[in-house]
Amino acid sequence: MSTFPWARASPLSLPDEYTRLLAAAPVSRHQLDSGRHVWVVAGHHLFRKALLDPAMSADHAHPAYPTMTPVRRSRPGGGPQPKRGYSGMDPPEHTVHRRLISAMFSDMAAERLRPTVRRIVSRQLDAFSCGPNPADLVTGFADRVPAMVIAEVLGMGQRDRLAHLSRLLVDRHADPVEVAGASTEIRARIAEEVCAAERSGAGGTLLGRMVGRYRRTPHYDRDQVVELVGSLIIAGTTTTANMISLGVLALLRHPDQLAALRANPALVPMAVDELLRYLSIADLVTARVTTASVRLGDVVIPGDEGVVFCGAAANHDPRVFERPARLDIHRDARRHVAFGYGVHRCIGQHLARIELAEAFGQIFRRFPGMRPAGSAPMPRSRDRAALHGLTELVVTW
Numbered sequence: 001m002s003t004f005p006w007a008r009a010s011p012l013s014l015p016d017e018y019t020r021l022l023a024a025a026p027v028s029r030h031q032l033d034s035g036r037h038v039w040v041v042a043g044h045h046l047f048r049k050a051l052l053d054p055a056m057s058a059d060h061a062h063p064a065y066p067t068m069t070p071v072r073r074s075r076p077g078g079g080p081q082p083k084r085g086y087s088g089m090d091p092p093e094h095t096v097h098r099r100l101i102s103a104m105f106s107d108m109a110a111e112r113l114r115p116t117v118r119r120i121v122s123r124q125l126d127a128f129s130c131g132p133n134p135a136d137l138v139t140g141f142a143d144r145v146p147a148m149v150i151a152e153v154l155g156m157g158q159r160d161r162l163a164h165l166s167r168l169l170v171d172r173h174a175d176p177v178e179v180a181g182a183s184t185e186i187r188a189r190i191a192e193e194v195c196a197a198e199r200s201g202a203g204g205t206l207l208g209r210m211v212g213r214y215r216r217t218p219h220y221d222r223d224q225v226v227e228l229v230g231s232l233i234i235a236g237t238t239t240t241a242n243m244i245s246l247g248v249l250a251l252l253r254h255p256d257q258l259a260a261l262r263a264n265p266a267l268v269p270m271a272v273d274e275l276l277r278y279l280s281i282a283d284l285v286t287a288r289v290t291t292a293s294v295r296l297g298d299v300v301i302p303g304d305e306g307v308v309f310c311g312a313a314a315n316h317d318p319r320v321f322e323r324p325a326r327l328d329i330h331r332d333a334r335r336h337v338a339f340g341y342g343v344h345r346c347i348g349q350h351l352a353r354i355e356l357a358e359a360f361g362q363i364f365r366r367f368p369g370m371r372p373a374g375s376a377p378m379p380r381s382r383d384r385a386a387l388h389g390l391t392e393l394v395v396t397w
Contacts, residue, residue: 004030004040004308005068005284011381011390012250012279013325018042018313027299038066038287038306042313044320044337046296051342056288056307058344060088065289066306085231087344094343097228100213102347104206110350113153114358117351120148121358125366134373134396138245142359142393143167146240149355150233155205156193162186166237186233190226198222232348239282240352242389244359247275249379249393251364252372254327261329262364271329272356277336278327280312281388286340311337312388367397 006015021028026043041047050056059065086097103109128141147163156162168174168182197211207229214220251258251271261267286309294301301307315336316324339346346352363370372379373396380391 027296044314044317047314055292062289066287085227107350137393142244143241146237150236154207242281273333276338277315277333280315283312370397
């Protein structure tokens with residue numbers, strides 16, 4: 001078997017190896033491109049069980065932690081090590097920071113942002129429709145919407161630049177020098193905004209409220225807040241952008257599902273969860289390191305070993321999802337693990353669902369004749385990327 005991670009045969013399929021893992025070896029050890037070995041967890045039940053085990057640490061600084069994304073590998077040369085984002089913390093430290101911001105990302109808080117998201121999606125589709133036809137939906141729409149939403153919510157400017165930097169930070173194939181530069185630049189931009197929030201004391205934006213709330217506790221540390229906001233920006237842009245373009249492609253390639261969605265827009269929330277399950281774009285994001293031996297089924301993983309959780313394999317486990325390779329927007333897919341599981345489950349999941357629902361709902365209402373342009377059978381994807389996505393999706397309407 002080739003080195004892990006494995007390539008997808010097409011943007012809308014999983015690596016063939018996942019089927020074999022689910023059938024015969026849901027917990028197994030594999031070699032990375034770097035030559036290091038990691039344990040790979042593929043089954044849905046074991047995915048969730050393992051992520052509840054306190055011996056599975058999220059500490060990115062541990063020498064055995066499996067570095068699947070450049071942002072966790074690259075550090076500016078000679079500079080101080082940045083503080084850990086809360087996604088790299090374990091309880092009780094993680095619990096303290098997550099509680100400070102969780103209310104800002106609750107389902108009710110996200111719902112209050114729906115008018116903002118709807119306006120941004122509508123405005124971007126206006127611009128897209130006035131441009132060339134055919135056009136690239138990735139650069140012309142999908143990449144723009146999440147960056148504009150998170151920047152407006154946080155109160156930050158230069159949104160296109162933020163989107164570009166965020167994408168670099170999760171691109172496994174990007175130049176390491178560029179990745180380190182992007183990491184330095186995005187932290188510097190966030191630090192400026194945090195300092196401005198400290199000076200003004202204004203709470204009109206999420207960033208201002210976050211800074212204000214932290215400063216009323218003994219836990220305030222500017223560098224820590226910078227790292228936290230950086231994690232929110234990366235998680236809130238590239239992931240959702242990839243889901244928009246891949247979700248559109250999936251529906252265009254499944255005309256029966258698209259027809260059902262158009263006939264009944266009330267199906268949009270179910271379609272969003274099914275697309276999250278079916279595409280599983282954050283397949284390689286969830287990783288841990290064992291602090292003691294952990295038993296998963298018949299396998300015992302020793303302490304100080306890296307573990308990678310294949311969310312896409314878990315979301316296609318036939319023991320949980322009947323005919324998992326089939327896209328079915330009528331399916332109750334809420335048991336998917338596209339947002340992770342346990343205490344580190346994605347804090348922005350409610351806002352992401354709203355962005356996806358508004359994007360899919362408006363796109364197919366405003367562009368009823370949208371279809372892929374060109375003669376290629378399938379657009380190119382970011383092969384073996386930590387966050388699966390398309391390099392482009394040229395459409396016509």
